[in-house]
Amino acid sequence: MRFLFFVAFLFFPLATYAACEGRDLRPDLSADMRAQLDQAVSGTPFSEGNHWIATKGDTVLHLIGTLHTNDPRMDGVMERLAPALSDADAFYFEVTKDKMDGFEQQLAQDLSPVLITSGPTLIDLMSEEDWAALSTELADRGIPGWMAAKMRPWFLSMMLGVPPCMTQDEDASYGMDARLTDLAVELGKPQYSLEEIEDLMAMFNEHPLEKQVQSLVRMASAFESSEDQLATMVNAYIEEKHGEILHFARLQGLETSGLSQDVFDEEWGSFEDQLLVGRNNNWMQHILNIQDQTAVIAVGAGHLADEFGLLNQLQQAGYTLERAPF
Template sequence: MRLLTFLAFLLAPITAAAACDGQDLRPQLSDDARAELQRAVADIPFPEGNHWIARKDDTVLHIIGTLHTYDERMEKVVERLSPDLSKADAFYFEVTQTDMDAFEKNLANNLSAVMITSGPTLIDLMGDEDWAAFSTALNQRGIPGWMAAKMRPWFLSMMLSIPPCMMEDPNGTYGMDARLNDLAAENGIPQHSLERIDDLIAMFDSHPLEQQVESLVRLSGAMMGSNDQLATMANGYLEEKHAEIIQFARLQGFEDSGLSRDVFDEEWNGFEQQMLVQRNALWMEHILAITDQTAVIAVGAGHLSDDHGLLNQLEQAGYSLTRAAF
């Protein structure tokens, strides 16, 4: 999600730009894996489409699925969307740039939101072998071990999910939401956050530290971001296949994790409950309060599909939905 990508870049050293050249992994799937992926997507509501228009009475909502990382192909997408979106009365983001700037200012004086400031560090809570593996992956991302040892587990997992090449790219966080933020600012359109940063971090940090570390170690094999994963995600996003990308990540994560199916599903479902289900429910409280105006709802594309997705929830709330050009 946008905030976590932002935080990762905030704390990581930025060096010369490096291209994230990777290959889409989907064509390499075996026939069995491809069939499993198709089965997983088959029954998911609203599996595709990055631009939907939801209408109810005099309320019009442009629902835009975003990708939080840079891809030059987004420039033409924004050009196509601009004529319609520039007429909106308001833009709603997961977190606005203004709120992120304020959080960054506070973070400079108090890192406790993302760092362990007292008590045992991750070195104390992990075994030597596990910590050595994490240290190697973090060194590849320019994160020294002494800093990583004090990162909160949920934040460390997000750092590891970002490929090393992205950590070296100063434009890495200039994704679709950042571009739409600029569009709103250029047109003087008010912007609003769908969630408070403090509430979001409290949710991520709601489990005991020891439990967070256990989950971090369990999923270590599945969370390491690579150039190929980034290319797969970006291509899937621009093909508007957000449900497929989530299910592909789940399929690949299980294969890479080395866990039993039951243990992996428990971890994945917990992740999905926090990152998608709970947050979508909270966002819908704000979205349903928007009336008698045209608004843009720009959130990560992964929040659109499935029973808990924003599109299905809007339809259940009586909105008529139409897929629009992206």
């Protein structure tokens, strides 16, 4: 989420990191890993395509899979997309920029939504070994241990997903959703949110703190993002292979986590249910209420694919789907 970059800037304005210069990891995959990845992708509905048009009667929905991370190649994408989206009646985002800006302003005054404000801290809830490993990784991102100890586990999981090189790039969060927001403003089109930030925060905190800590410890290495992982994700996104991004992350996460298949599947399933399945189902209630107009639905590309993906759900709801240029 974009507010992660904001919090990083707020906490650590003096830190300096080199620009991200990772390399795509996919060419280095073993033959066995490549075969597993290809098999997983081939069994996933709507695993490719960042621009789909869903039509039902007089309702036309342009579904754009976005990436919250900046990449200069997105400039060309926007030049191609803008004419096709210019006739839209409205733009729908996960959360609109105005609402996110308001949340960021509140967070600048009150960090309690991302902090443990009472009771034991993470130091008390983890073994010394686990805390030492986690605090080392967070220190690489400029987060001191005394501060990390008071942060909510789900928030630290997300921070681990931000490579250190991104925390001081002022354009890091100028991804496709930000570009589409600018287009909506330029066209004078109304913007709507598919979810409320308060509901999202409540979802992150629905599990007891102890359960969040357990998941953080188990999956810390799997969720840790490097420059190479970032480059892999961005390249796959530009190639419109959003299904491959998630399956690659899962296979690599299993390999790096050191967990058994069963334990990893339990944790990954929880992550998937929370961040993808549940949110998709909630969004669909809003999307299906869009009637007799043309609308842009701009959401993270990972929400498009699979049985629980927005595209498959729209098809099941009677929409005709057509892949469009991106």
